[in-house]
Amino acid sequence: MRDYIQRTPHPPPTEYITLSFYQFRPIDEADVFKIQYYFLTDLRPMDVVGRIYVSSEGINAQISCPKNRVEEFKTYYATHWPIFNKIRFNPAMSEGKAFKKLHVRAKKQLVSDGIDNSTFDLNNEPTYLTPEEWHKELSSLSEPPILIDMRNHYESAIGHFENAIRPDVTTFKENIEAMFEICKGKEDQDIYMYCTGGIRCTRSGALLKSKGFSSVKMLQGGVTAYGRYIQEQRGDAKEKADPSTSTKDAKVHSIYKGKNFTFDKRLGEPITEDVIAKCHTCGAPCDLYLNCSNMACNLLMISCPSCLQKHEGTCGSQSCVDMVKELNEKQKQIQKDHPGLIGMKARPGIKPYHEHRLRVRPLTVLEMRKNEVLS
Known part of the structure; x- marks a missing residue:
């Protein structure tokens, strides 16, 4: 039933709004699978796509909904799911379809840290x-605060708040450990934290407060909400200014620099024009993430347009380049409307070369390859 619902072709509308939302609240184990089933059957007719995670802890979701059905979706949610009565719908900065299909999955933890x-x-x-309160409070501080980025290293690499402490971690579990180390002995000081949409900080903040920390503050709605706040402020400033004044010239100082990493096909949306990262291959200023087009490699890396073209959309490994070229040649030999290989990346279905910890650390992988060649 689940595969049928997900895979049955359905003509999608062209305009979508991307929303994220979450809520921690106890759910009976037996009800988790009922909720999973009803979301799959009810949301498909609305053309909703995205990822919804349900567990005995609550719900966490990132979806794209047709623009003309957003109110219908919100009404459905309020009518059918009153148990999630504290949900705040968090729109993305830009419109568009960020997902290909709908997935609803049952999980042990909404965000995995291994803590009972x-x-x-x-x-x-x-x-x-709120984003406005956050902006005003951090902007008014005379000394750098204890401000913790609760995201992974590859997220903060392309954008972060000024003076943020950015742990070099790959998982949320590692970040929790880093958070406790950073906050050790600072139980009476103000602790600020942020993440993409808020769920990681809600859990992290509860952990700190349960350990006796008296003042833990988080950005409501995360970087996504702050980016939208800055976007709105710049719009207001532009309207009040002279018509010839550009958005770039509007006097709105964002204390977040760069992009907000997103876990969908966008892989990020810009909050400011600052480019704070570099191409992992050539070192040129760049903040464009992609996965190596050889799916057996699937390395997540930052690649500039020049390297992207030069290496056929791969990580630059000769074996990956050769595989993609081979597939491209095969695609040229089949009919344009053939469903077989069109739109597919190289070698789908093969187990990735790299475990997750390495797949998101391209510089480590590139250095390993270099050493192998030298040896």
Whole structure:
């Protein structure tokens, strides 16, 4: 049933709005699978796509909904799911379809840190600051705050808040460990934290408060909401200014620089024009993420347009380049409307070369390859 619902062709509308939302609240184990089933059957007719995770802890979702059906979706949610009565729908900065299909999955934890929920109070939440409150409070501080980026290293590589502490971590579990180390002995100081949409900070903040930290503050709606706030402020400033004044010249100082990494096909949306990262191949200023087009490699890396073209959309490994060229030649030999290889990347279905920890550390992989050649 699940595969049928996900894979049945359905003509999609052209305009989409991307929304994220979450809520921690206890759910009976038996009800988790019922919720999974109903989301799959109810949302498909609305042409909703994306990822929805359900667990005994609650719900976490990132979806793209047809623009003309957003209110229908919100009404459905309010009518059919009153148990999730604290949901805040968090729109992306830009419109567009960020996902290809709908996935609804049952998980043990909404965000995995390996910590037993019985060891702390998940309801002991941090103080939520709206994007405006966050901006004004951090902008007014005379000394750099304890400001922790609760995202992974590859997320903060392309964008982050000024003066943020950015742990060099690959998983949320590692970031929790880093957070406790950073905050050690600072129970009476203000702790600020942020993530993409808020869920990681809600859990992290509850962990800190349960350990006796008195003042833990988080950005409500995460970087996504802050980016939208800056976008709105710049729009207001532009309207009030002289018509010849560009958005770039509007006097709005974002304390976040660069892009906000997103876990969908966009792989990021810009908040400012600052490019703070570099191409992993040639070192040119760049913040464009992509996965190596050889799916057996699938290395997540930053690649400039020049290297992207030069290496056929791959990580630059000769074996990956050769595989992609081979597939491209095969595609030229089949009919244009043939469903077989059109639009597919090289070698789908093969187990990736790299485990996850290496797949998101391209510089480490590139250095390993270099050493192999030299040896």
